[in-house]
Amino acid sequence: MSKIQHRTSPAAQHRLRKLAAKQKPSDSQRRQDLNVFEQMLAQLYDHKKTLKGIQSMELKGQKKAEFLPDYMPYIDGVLLADHGEPDEVVGTIMIWAIDAGDIDTALRIAGYVMTHKLPLPDYFGRTTATGLAEEIADKYFKDPATVTIEQLRSLFALVDAEDMPDQVRSKLHKAVGLALMEYGGATAEALEMLKSATRFNDRAGVKKQIAALEKQLQEENQQDQQLAVAEPAAMTEQASESE
Numbered sequence: 001m002s003k004i005q006h007r008t009s010p011a012a013q014h015r016l017r018k019l020a021a022k023q024k025p026s027d028s029q030r031r032q033d034l035n036v037f038e039q040m041l042a043q044l045y046d047h048k049k050t051l052k053g054i055q056s057m058e059l060k061g062q063k064k065a066e067f068l069p070d071y072m073p074y075i076d077g078v079l080l081a082d083h084g085e086p087d088e089v090v091g092t093i094m095i096w097a098i099d100a101g102d103i104d105t106a107l108r109i110a111g112y113v114m115t116h117k118l119p120l121p122d123y124f125g126r127t128t129a130t131g132l133a134e135e136i137a138d139k140y141f142k143d144p145a146t147v148t149i150e151q152l153r154s155l156f157a158l159v160d161a162e163d164m165p166d167q168v169r170s171k172l173h174k175a176v177g178l179a180l181m182e183y184g185g186a187t188a189e190a191l192e193m194l195k196s197a198t199r200f201n202d203r204a205g206v207k208k209q210i211a212a213l214e215k216q217l218q219e220e221n222q223q224d225q226q227l228a229v230a231e232p233a234a235m236t237e238q239a240s241e242s243e
Contacts, residue, residue, distance in 0.1 A: 040074050040089045065100035068093065075109060084116030091120045091128070098135045103151045106136070107158070114158050129162035137171040140179065149179040170201035181209060187217045 047067050054060050071093045078090055094113060097106035110132055112118075120128050136155050140147040156176055160169070177193030180186045191213040197204040 036074060036077075037087070037089065040071060043070060044089055044092060061099045061101065064096040065102070068097060068100055068102065068105070072105075079109070079112050082112070084112075084118070086118050088121045091118065091124070095120070095124065095131060095135060098132075098139055101139070101146050103136060103139070103147055106132075107151060107154050110155075110158055114162075127162070127164065129159040130164040130168050133159050133164060133172040134168045137168075137175040140175045141171075144179070144182065147175075147179075149176075149183045152176045152179050166200040170197045170199075170204050173197040173200065174204050174206055177206065178209065181213065187213055187220060191217060 047070075051060055051063060054063060071089065075090060075093055078087060090109060091113065094106050094109040097103070097109065110128075113128055114132075118128065120126060120131050124131055126134070132155060136147060136152070140152065152175055156172065160172065173193045174197035177190045177197060180190035180193060191210065194204075194206045194210050194213065197206055198210065
């Protein structure tokens with residue numbers, strides 16, 4: 001999992017965080033001394049032009065990982081200010097963080113965005129909850145090692161109550177269910193998630209996993225029943241020997 005390394009000096013990062021915390025995007029037309037949003041927006045447009053020249057999705061993800069540090073002091077300031085205004089930079093960087101493999105950063109921004117019910121920029125063509133669920137689930141399907149069960153649980157808590165297409169919700173539940181299977185120790189919960197994925201999309205492709213979990217759960221229940229019978233018998237036997 002990639003981690004952001006800031007490229008600007010600590011002093012410059014501190015100044016940018018303070019400016020971002022003072023400014024709202026709507027201030028940019030009124031306050032010429034607080035134009036950090038416009039600076040970030042101009043930088044974003046330049047970086048988007050660079051990305052348009054790259055065809056490989058993998059290389060685009062790597063380039064986004066290079067770009068992220070340029071925005072993080074601004075993002076930190078916005079989250080600190082907690083003003084809750086729509087912000088094209090914040091929404092875009094949240095999705096870019098997913099593409100770059102920095103799920104922790106994406107979820108940290110997502111907490112702010114979902115709390116204030118902020119939309120994604122129009123060019124993403126989806127609601128915020130849909131975008132987060134689909135992008136992170138797809139990231140997990142492509143490489144399960146890049147998204148942890150804890151991150152998927154956090155995502156689920158953030159977006160599952162929101163409206164989204166059934167196929168996207170199916171992806172979210174499938175990702176959580178498969179991760180729970182891999183994690184182990186939560187057979188019933190994993191089974192519930194995968195059945196839910198199938199309910200929202202009967203072509204979710206998890207029928208074999210559901211069958212395996214049902215068999216595993218049956219075996220676990222049988223073992224529990226055997227233990228429930230064996231323990232009192234053992235206690236009775238021990239009591240008889242002590243008399």
